[in-house]
Amino acid sequence: MTTSSTTAPGGALVEIEGVTKRFQRGGSSVTAVDDVTLSVRRGEVLAVIGYSGAGKSTLVRLVNALELPTSGSVRVGGQDVTRLGEKELRAARTGIGMIFQQFNLLSSRTVAENVAYPLRVAGVGKVERERRTAELLDFVGLLERAHAHPEQLSGGQKQRVGIARALATSPPLLLADEATSALDPETTEEVLTLLRRVNTELGVTVMLITHEMEAVRRVADRVAVMERGRVVEVGDVYDVFTDPQTPAAQRFVRSATHDRPSAEALARLREHHPGRLVTVRVDDRPRLQQVIDGAFRDAGVTAELVFGGVGEIKERRAGSLTYELSGDAAGVERALTALRAQDVVVEEEV
Numbered sequence: 357m358t359t360s361s362t363t364a365p366g367g368a369l370v371e372i373e374g375v376t377k378r379f380q381r382g383g384s385s386v387t388a389v390d391d392v393t394l395s396v397r398r399g400e401v402l403a404v405i406g407y408s409g410a411g412k413s414t415l416v417r418l419v420n421a422l423e424l425p426t427s428g429s430v431r432v433g434g435q436d437v438t439r440l441g442e443k444e445l446r447a448a449r450t451g452i453g454m455i456f457q458q459f460n461l462l463s464s465r466t467v468a469e470n471v472a473y474p475l476r477v478a479g480v481g482k483v484e485r486e487r488r489t490a491e492l493l494d495f496v497g498l499l500e501r502a503h504a505h506p507e508q509l510s511g512g513q514k515q516r517v518g519i520a521r522a523l524a525t526s527p528p529l530l531l532a533d534e535a536t537s538a539l540d541p542e543t544t545e546e547v548l549t550l551l552r553r554v555n556t557e558l559g560v561t562v563m564l565i566t567h568e569m570e571a572v573r574r575v576a577d578r579v580a581v582m583e584r585g586r587v588v589e590v591g592d593v594y595d596v597f598t599d600p601q602t603p604a605a606q607r608f609v610r611s612a613t614h615d616r617p618s619a620e621a622l623a624r625l626r627e628h629h630p631g632r633l634v635t636v637r638v639d640d641r642p643r644l645q646q647v648i649d650g651a652f653r654d655a656g657v658t659a660e661l662v663f664g665g666v667g668e669i670k671e672r673r674a675g676s677l678t679y680e681l682s683g684d685a686a687g688v689e690r691a692l693t694a695l696r697a698q699d700v701v702v703e704e705e706v
Contacts, residue, residue: 375428406582453522569612
């Protein structure tokens with residue numbers, strides 16, 4: 357199964373430039389998206405993350421022109437979708453698949469009919485419709501449920517139908533707006549795995565809108581963090597997880613990794629560990645633990661591990677370890693200075 361492409365390899369499939377979107381509510385103007393410039397590279401999974409009200413869902417609706425910006429431009433495949441007429445826009449949307457939090461399936465139609473619906477609208481003949489529908493249902497693992505109706509499906513199955521339907525016209529771009537928010541953890545894992553297959557096996561570029569940092573860690577290549585309508589940080593997923601630069605990104609990372617003590621956990625630690633509490637950031641460099649242990653040993657410092665966690669992000673090690681350091685103050689400072697001299701990030705828990 358293949359998909360089409362509208363940009364040269366490595367180029368930007370989506371280019372959002374200086375986009376602002378304001379709504380009139382109750383006689384006042386509300387800025388949902390505020391001067392956002394962002395690109396989605398061909399072949400990547402870009403996650404746009406933010407808390408409720410950050411503007412991320414409005415941003416994705418601007419990409420497929422369900423909303424028009426107050427100012428700025430949105431280009432998909434080099435075409436400014438904000439300047440298209442209705443007929444041109446309908447044609448452009450065949451290249452943009454969309455999946456939703458609440459599935460948006462047609463209850464009166466079977467699974468196969470739901471998947472075939474975009475093909476019918478596009479004027480695809482019956483034989484080709486049936487072939488493509490079967491191909492997609494096989495891809496999402498629901499070929500045997502082709503004649504079932506949505507009410508007979510679980511939430512995860514409904515979302516897989518939604519993904520198949522979004523891929524019906526072989527779009528190079530898939531927009532996923534909170535696609536896992538209505539699902540339980542096990543089903544979420546299945547849907548995220550499927551989205552990653554859509555990207556890696558079909559070559560579809562995915563723009564994932566979510567408030568769940570675990571979804572970002574599982575499938576994304578890059579992440580854009582939104583807060584109050586603005587993009588406050590953009591970077592490779594590994595870089596943002598291991599070295600978040602903004603308070604918003606730091607909050608999200610902590611919510612996903614649980615490797616740093618919360619204020620409550622820190623208070624409990626201090627009741628039992630009177631020494632200096634410091635957190636060391638773990639990355640994927642070789643023999644890092646030897647470096648950490650050596651710095652403490654050489655400075656004559658006793659280090660007890662009291663909190664932390666280390667996992668994998670994009671098949672690379674990442675996490676944090678919190679130690680209680682005991683010994684004379686000068687020795688502790690020597691140990692921390694030695695670690696920082698080797699580019700190990702150390703922060704004191706205060």
